[in-house]
Amino acid sequence: MTTINDVAKAAGVSTATVSRVINQSPNVMPDTIAKVEAVMQAMGYQVKGNRRLNINQGHDTLGLIVSRFNSPFYGLLTQGVEKVARKHQRKVIVASGDYDAACEEDAIQFMVSKGCRNIVIHSKAMSNDALIRHAEQLPGLIVVNRHVPEIESQCVWLDNSEGTYKATCHLIELGHRRIAYLSCEMEVDDKVDRFDGYRRALEEAGIEVNPDWIEEVPFGEPGGALAATNLLNKGLPVTAMVAFNDFYAAAAMQVFKEHGVAIPEQLSIVGFDDVLPQCYFSPKLTTIRSPIESMAMNAARLSLEGTDSSLSRVFHPLLIKRDSAVVPQTD
Amino acid sequence: MTTINDVAKAAGVSTATVSRVINQSPNVMPDTIAKVEAVMQAMGYQVKGNRRLNINQGHDTLGLIVSRFNSPFYGLLTQGVEKVARKHQRKVIVASGDYDAACEEDAIQFMVSKGCRNIVIHSKAMSNDALIRHAEQLPGLIVVNRHVPEIESQCVWLDNSEGTYKATCHLIELGHRRIAYLSCEMEVDDKVDRFDGYRRALEEAGIEVNPDWIEEVPFGEPGGALAATNLLNKGLPVTAMVAFNDFYAAAAMQVFKEHGVAIPEQLSIVGFDDVLPQCYFSPKLTTIRSPIESMAMNAARLSLEGTDSSLSRVFHPLLIKRDSAVVPQTD
Numbered sequence: 001m002t003t004i005n006d007v008a009k010a011a012g013v014s015t016a017t018v019s020r021v022i023n024q025s026p027n028v029m030p031d032t033i034a035k036v037e038a039v040m041q042a043m044g045y046q047v048k049g050n051r052r053l054n055i056n057q058g059h060d061t062l063g064l065i066v067s068r069f070n071s072p073f074y075g076l077l078t079q080g081v082e083k084v085a086r087k088h089q090r091k092v093i094v095a096s097g098d099y100d101a102a103c104e105e106d107a108i109q110f111m112v113s114k115g116c117r118n119i120v121i122h123s124k125a126m127s128n129d130a131l132i133r134h135a136e137q138l139p140g141l142i143v144v145n146r147h148v149p150e151i152e153s154q155c156v157w158l159d160n161s162e163g164t165y166k167a168t169c170h171l172i173e174l175g176h177r178r179i180a181y182l183s184c185e186m187e188v189d190d191k192v193d194r195f196d197g198y199r200r201a202l203e204e205a206g207i208e209v210n211p212d213w214i215e216e217v218p219f220g221e222p223g224g225a226l227a228a229t230n231l232l233n234k235g236l237p238v239t240a241m242v243a244f245n246d247f248y249a250a251a252a253m254q255v256f257k258e259h260g261v262a263i264p265e266q267l268s269i270v271g272f273d274d275v276l277p278q279c280y281f282s283p284k285l286t287t288i289r290s291p292i293e294s295m296a297m298n299a300a301r302l303s304l305e306g307t308d309s310s311l312s313r314v315f316h317p318l319l320i321k322r323d324s325a326v327v328p329q330t331d
Numbered sequence: 332m333t334t335i336n337d338v339a340k341a342a343g344v345s346t347a348t349v350s351r352v353i354n355q356s357p358n359v360m361p362d363t364i365a366k367v368e369a370v371m372q373a374m375g376y377q378v379k380g381n382r383r384l385n386i387n388q389g390h391d392t393l394g395l396i397v398s399r400f401n402s403p404f405y406g407l408l409t410q411g412v413e414k415v416a417r418k419h420q421r422k423v424i425v426a427s428g429d430y431d432a433a434c435e436e437d438a439i440q441f442m443v444s445k446g447c448r449n450i451v452i453h454s455k456a457m458s459n460d461a462l463i464r465h466a467e468q469l470p471g472l473i474v475v476n477r478h479v480p481e482i483e484s485q486c487v488w489l490d491n492s493e494g495t496y497k498a499t500c501h502l503i504e505l506g507h508r509r510i511a512y513l514s515c516e517m518e519v520d521d522k523v524d525r526f527d528g529y530r531r532a533l534e535e536a537g538i539e540v541n542p543d544w545i546e547e548v549p550f551g552e553p554g555g556a557l558a559a560t561n562l563l564n565k566g567l568p569v570t571a572m573v574a575f576n577d578f579y580a581a582a583a584m585q586v587f588k589e590h591g592v593a594i595p596e597q598l599s600i601v602g603f604d605d606v607l608p609q610c611y612f613s614p615k616l617t618t619i620r621s622p623i624e625s626m627a628m629n630a631a632r633l634s635l636e637g638t639d640s641s642l643s644r645v646f647h648p649l650l651i652k653r654d655s656a657v658v659p660q661t662d
Contacts, residue, residue, distance in 0.1 A: 060441075061424075069413060070406035078400040082427055091441050093392075094425045096413055110391075110422050221608045251610040277552045279582040280611035 002045040011039040030112040034137035037117060041139065062090045062300060063111035063119035065097050065104060072275045073245075073292060074122070077144065080296030081120050088304050090118075099186065101125040108134055108141075118303040120144050120296065124188050139307065144299040145292065146189055147314070153307045156299040156315070160190045163288040163317035164197030167242045167270040170286070170319055172205045174327050176240040176268060180213040182227045182252060183244045191244070194272070198242055212237050217248075224251025232259055239267060239328040246271035246287055250280055253324070268325035272317075283323035291315050333376040342370040361443040365468035368448060372470065393421045393631060394442035394450035396428050396435060403606045404576075404623060405453070408475070411627030412451050419635050421449075430517065432456040439465055439472075449634040451475050451627065455519050470638065475630040476623065477520055478645070484638045487630040487646070491521045494619040494648035495528030498573045498601040501617070501650055503536045505658050507571040507599060511544045513558045513583060514575045522575070525603070529573055543568050548579075555582025563590055570598065570659040577602035577618055581611060584655070599656035603648075614654035622646050 004022075008015040013036060020028050021036040028036075039045075062085040066074040078094065085092050093111060097104035104126045111119050118140035123131060128148050135141050135151040147157035164181075171179050181198045184191060202209055215230050217223035224247060231238065232255075243249035249271035253263055261267050264283055271287035278284045298311045335353075339346040344367060351359045352367040359367075370376075393416040397405040409425065416423050424442060428435035435457045442450050449471035454462060459479050466472050466482040478488035495512075502510050512529045515522060533540055546561050548554035555578065562569065563586075574580035580602035584594055592598050595614055602618035609615045629642045 061445075069409040070403070072401065072403065072406075075401035075403075075406055078425075082400060091424070091426050091438075093422070094409075095422050107422075221610050224610065247608075247610075251608070254610040254613060257613060276611075277578075277582070279552050279555065279578075279585040280607075282585060282588060282613060 002043045004045075007036065007039050007043060007045050010043060011036045030109045031137060034112060034117075034134075038137055038139060059115070059117075060090055061093050061111075061114065061116045061118070062088070062304065063107075063114075063116045063121075064092050064094045065107045065111075065119065065121040065123070066094065067097050067099050067122055067124045069094075069096055073273060076275055076293045077122060077296040080293035081300045084297050084300035084304065090304070097121070097123060097125060099124050099188075101127070101130070105130065112138070120299045120303055122146075124186075140303045142299040142303045142307075144296055152313065154302070156295045156302065156313050158190075158290050158295065158315050158317055160193035160317075161197035161200070163272055163290070164194040164242055165201045166197075166317065166319045167272065167288050168198045168201035169205075170321075171240040171242070171268060171270060171325060172201060172207070174240075174268065174325060176238075176328050177205075177207055178210070178213065178238040178240070179207075180215065180231055180238040180241040181244075182224070182241060182248050183214065183216050184223070184248075185216050185218050194244060210237070221247070221251045224248040225255045228252035228255035228259075232256070232261075236261065236267070240269070240325065241267060242270050242272075244272055246273045246276045246285060249285060249287070249324075250276065253281070253285075264324050264326040265329050268328070270319075270325050274320055278322070281322075281324070286322045286325040287320050289318045289320050333374045335376075338367065338370050338374060338376050341374060342367045361440050362468060365443060365448075365465075369468060369470060390446070390448075391421055392424050392445065392447045392449070393419070393635065394438075394445075394447045394452075395423050395425045396438045396442075396450065396452040396454070397425065398428050398430050398453055398455045400425075400427055404604060407606055407624045408453060408627040411624035412631045415628050415631035415635065421635070428452070428454060428456060430455050430519075432458070432461070436461065443469070451630045451634055453477075455517075471634045473630040473634045473638075475627055483644065485633070487626045487633065487644050489521075489621050489626065489646050489648055491524035491648070492528035492531070494603060494621070495525045495573055496532045497528075497648065497650045498603065498619050499529045499532035500536075501652075502571040502573065502599060502601060502656060503532060503538070505571075505599065505656060507569075507659050508536075508538055509541070509544065509569040509571070510538075511546065511562055511569040511572040512575075513555070513572060513579050514545065514547050515554070515579075516547050516549050525575060541568070552578070552582045555579040556586045559583035559586035559590075563587070563592075567592065567598070571600070571656065572598060573601050573603075575603055577604045577607045577616060580616060580618070580655075581607065584612070584616075595655050595657040596660050599659070601650075601656050605651055609653070612653075612655070617653045617656040618651050620649045620651050622648075 004015050004018050008018045021033050064081050082092050095107035104123050120142050122144050132150050135154045143155045215227035217227045271285045274287045274289040295315050335346050335349050339349045352364050395412050413423050426438035435454050451473050453475050463481050466485045474486045546558035548558045602616045605618045605620040626646050
């Protein structure tokens with residue numbers, strides 16, 4: 001049977017430290033706690049009955065770190081995680097990473113300090129290296145909506161490039177040749193992949209990307225409106241547009257309509273995510289469906305049920321055809 | 332100085348029980364914990380240095396119970412609570428009450444069991460009596476967006492009746508006489524107040540409420556669409572409509588437009604909440620602004636800074652005039 005001495009030796013710490021971890025003393029660094037607990041788990045160390053209650057205090061929680069709270073995307077993500085947590089009789093502790101690496105780091109440390117060893121993180125700011133380090137120390141840490149190859153078994157992600165590729169191919173098949181791409185200014189990981197899918201589809205069709213077609217704008221409604229205004233200022237050099245997300249599409253669509261551009265007759269639009277109710281769109285939005293709730297559920301399952309499960313890690317986006325993309329008008 | 336004996340006597344429990352509360356033993360009922368801690372706080376009982384770490388474990392958290400996660404309304408509410416929690420170096424523990432009294436009860440018990448004594452609850456299902464009982468035991472429990480007179484100092488609420496009154500008066504002033512009211516089927520507390528404001532405005536204008544004008548439908552997009560369809564099936568007996576929330580307004584507006592009803596020329600619409608981006612609406616929505624983020628921030632402040640503060644409890648809704656309500660067409 002594994003003893004406390006074996007654990008100490010394997011973790012490279014003193015037995016006193018292992019004891020402190022077991023008894024959840026305040027004087028142990030979170031990294032050390034994570035390391036010792038990982039070793040205990042790997043070696044099958046059984047904590048005796050006299051282990052204090054609070055060592056289990058985190059075992060009825062599931063940590064969730066989102067980038068922000070006020071967004072339909074994160075609402076669905078949270079809902080998915082909570083559904084699984086509830087099945088496991090766990091409550092969800094949430095924190096916002098706020099698109100900031102220090103803030104995401106702080107959120108992980110807080111959850112670990114609460115004894116929480118199962119964490120789903122939607123990280124937009126932390127480096128791959130930092131995520132790898134945390135994932136290796138915390139087997140119950142799952143990264144959702146981001147692919148880090150080195151810790152692939154602890155990631156659940158969307159093939160983003162496939163999404164914008166499908167969106168752009170759909171417009172090309174309809175007959176469009178001049179297609180705008182509306183992206184974000186912020187350097188988030190999916191930005192590169194989504195642009196890549198757009199570029200790839202154009203290249204395969206022998207269409208050269210025109211820099212005038214690309215708009216990089218701040219996140220949110222003003223960003224989407226700005227992109228539309230910019231394209232209008234350039235004389236609307238396109239007949240179609242692929243948007244980084246549905247929210248950009250909604251904000252841009254409104255500005256286009258206000259300036260007399262008929263959607264979809266004069267401009268076809270394809271969104272990305274499919275997280276907004278269709279009653280917000282007129283015409284109804286053709287978009288790429290990101291199954292963020294299902295992805296969140298699988299991330300929570302992997303965290304709570306173990307990463308040796310065969311649950312899907314990579315999710316594939318679908319093209320949802322509605323009314324905002326049609327054959328271009330001949331003029 | 333207050334001793335453990337004084338606390339036990341005042342709380343009507345044994346000193347062993349007080350000791351168990353201090354040491355956060357698993358064998359104490361949450362109600363007892365809350366009672367003993369309230370007495371300790373009221374009597375100024377200072378826990379000695381040998382009190383274990385974990386008695387303070389909840390002192391770096393703020394509990395938040397929302398009705399659901401996936402909604403712009405609760406997104407803003409959560410964002411407000413988190414802003415204040417962050418200023419107080421607290422992390423937010425969230426749970427969904429799911430419009431179910433047992434589920435809300437369970438969420439409170441969980442948070443109390445985690446040592447969390449500061450809780451903001453958006454309760455839609457629990458009875459006033461149950462809320463009063465919890466609020467009396469937990470001075471840090473604040474009810475947001477609901478008015479329970481007996482525990483008024485622990486409530487932050489909106490004058491809902493004033494909101495629909497303003498919406499309906501605005502339509503009457505524009506010249507409307509036949510005004511629909513779109514409400515929810517679910518028996519939530521604000522349902523009565525909002526209907527009351529509508530009824531009051533009509534009565535004051537000498538207009539008799541016609542039952543044909545009232546639609547009670549399930550929450551969500553299908554509900555709003557159903558209400559619009561029902562009104563169309565009745566031959567659209569109105570020239571204006573007040574909606575229980577913006578989401579209903581958006582869903583109904585789309586159905587009206589699809590059936591050739593020009594908004595606002597043939598039908599004026601006023602929403603409620605103002606939590607949706609305006610890019611979702613064409614025409615832009617005239618609505619009643621509920622300052623849910625500010626209300627949530629005050630609820631969090633009252634929980635963390637004490638209810639003897641003079642912070643606003645009652646918030647007043649504002650009429651935000653945009654483009655969806657105009658003078659009725661003369662036909």
